[in-house]
Amino acid sequence: MRVVIFCDMEGISCIEAWEQVNAGTALYEECRKLYTDEMNAAVRGARAAGATEVVVVDCHGAGGAYSFKSFLPSRLESGAEYVFGYPWARYIEAFEKGCDAVLFVGAHAMAGTPDGVLCHTVSTEEWHNAWINDTLVGESGILAAIAGCWDVPAIFASGDEATCREVKALLGEEIVTAQVKQGLGRYTARNLAPQDACSLIEMRVAQALSQNANWPKPYKVAGPVTFRVELATPERASSFIGREGVRIEGPRMVSATADTFWEAWDHFWYRH
Numbered sequence: 001m002r003v004v005i006f007c008d009m010e011g012i013s014c015i016e017a018w019e020q021v022n023a024g025t026a027l028y029e030e031c032r033k034l035y036t037d038e039m040n041a042a043v044r045g046a047r048a049a050g051a052t053e054v055v056v057v058d059c060h061g062a063g064g065a066y067s068f069k070s071f072l073p074s075r076l077e078s079g080a081e082y083v084f085g086y087p088w089a090r091y092i093e094a095f096e097k098g099c100d101a102v103l104f105v106g107a108h109a110m111a112g113t114p115d116g117v118l119c120h121t122v123s124t125e126e127w128h129n130a131w132i133n134d135t136l137v138g139e140s141g142i143l144a145a146i147a148g149c150w151d152v153p154a155i156f157a158s159g160d161e162a163t164c165r166e167v168k169a170l171l172g173e174e175i176v177t178a179q180v181k182q183g184l185g186r187y188t189a190r191n192l193a194p195q196d197a198c199s200l201i202e203m204r205v206a207q208a209l210s211q212n213a214n215w216p217k218p219y220k221v222a223g224p225v226t227f228r229v230e231l232a233t234p235e236r237a238s239s240f241i242g243r244e245g246v247r248i249e250g251p252r253m254v255s256a257t258a259d260t261f262w263e264a265w266d267h268f269w270y271r272h
Contacts, residue, residue: 001209002053003046003101004094004152005080006143007039009060009070010108010118011159013180013197016189018118023066032072034194035060035106038158038180040077041198042105045205047079054080055094059143060106088122089142090269092262095150101215102147102154103205109162110138115183116162128252129230132221132261140167141219142265148220149262155215156208158201160189174216176208227264228255243267 009021012034020031039056046054061067069084076082083091109116111128121130121138130137132145140163144154156176157167164177180197181189192200208215231237234251241248245256245267256267 001049001051001101002094002099003051003055003103003209004099004147005039005042005046005054005056005103005105006059007035007042007056007071008104008106008108008139009035009062010120011106011163011180012038013191013194016117016181016183016187016191021060021062021118023062023064023070028062028066028070032070033075035070036072036075037194037198038201039071039105040075041202042103042156042158042205043077043080045202046103046209048202049206049209051209055083056080057083057086057091059088059139061088087269089139089146089265092146092150095147095152099147099150099152100212101156101209102143102152103208104140104143104154104157104159104167105201107140107157107159107163107167108138109160109166109183110136110141113138113162113166113183115160115185116166117160117181117183117186117189119162119186123232126232126236127229128232131226131228133226135170137170138166141170144171144219145221145261146265148218149260151218151220153215153218156205158197158204171219172216174214176204176211178204221261223259224257225259225261225264226255226257227261227268228253229268240268
């Protein structure tokens with residue numbers, strides 16, 4: 001069994017401030033351990049459930065030299081391989097080669113979620129909302145839709161209560177979740193102790209992978225697929241001028257339409 005684990009930092013227990021997730025602060029260095037430990041727990045759970053190949057992707061853009069490189073290398077769990085430094089939501093090699101399931105660790109809620117700890121969608125400075133066709137999605141939805149293009153289901157997510165609620169609403173009640181904190185606002189939370197959060201994640205990951213008969217269906221959106229983004233400010237639209245397949249619909253709205261979500265997503269990242 002081959003699995004991919006996409007990891008982010010905002011959904012980790014005891015994290016509820018930007019200073020904890022942005023490179024260059026003492027709090028960030030402290031929280032890298034919390035991040036690494038929850039990911040390690042997921043790896044152990046996957047291996048216990050029989051996963052023979054585990055690929056972990058660091059999806060947290062911490063800034064500077066640490067973007068997508070926030071795990072502590074000296075603490076990495078053995079028995080997995082780790083992808084560092086890859087642009088967000090662009091790594092698909094494991095899907096192309098064949099993958100059974102994708103898991104989300106440290107996920108956070110979409111922008112505008114009242115009880116979503118550090119909620120945002122892709123970028124707090126550049127984007128507000130995003131839609132796949134008419135469905136409002138956050139980062140978990142985008143990643144699930146990418147995996148779905150290769151018929152890979154998203155079967156597990158850990159994060160705050162709002163995130164667990166969000167993925168169940170989008171992907172179905174079958175997805176197994178591990179709630180490690182409850183948002184009391186965007187910058188405050190009631191948290192599990194880190195050790196308890198890790199124990200819960202390890203147990204729930206093993207549970208999710210062991211009940212493959214009850215996995216959610218892949219989040220596969222029938223084409224044509226339109227990906228639409230509401231930008232934070234009008235000047236952000238200028239970076240999309242001249243990109244093949246991207247339409248500027250208004251001062252703060254851009255979109256791309258293609259046969260698959262991956263193709264629509266691809267337009268957002270490359271000039272052709």
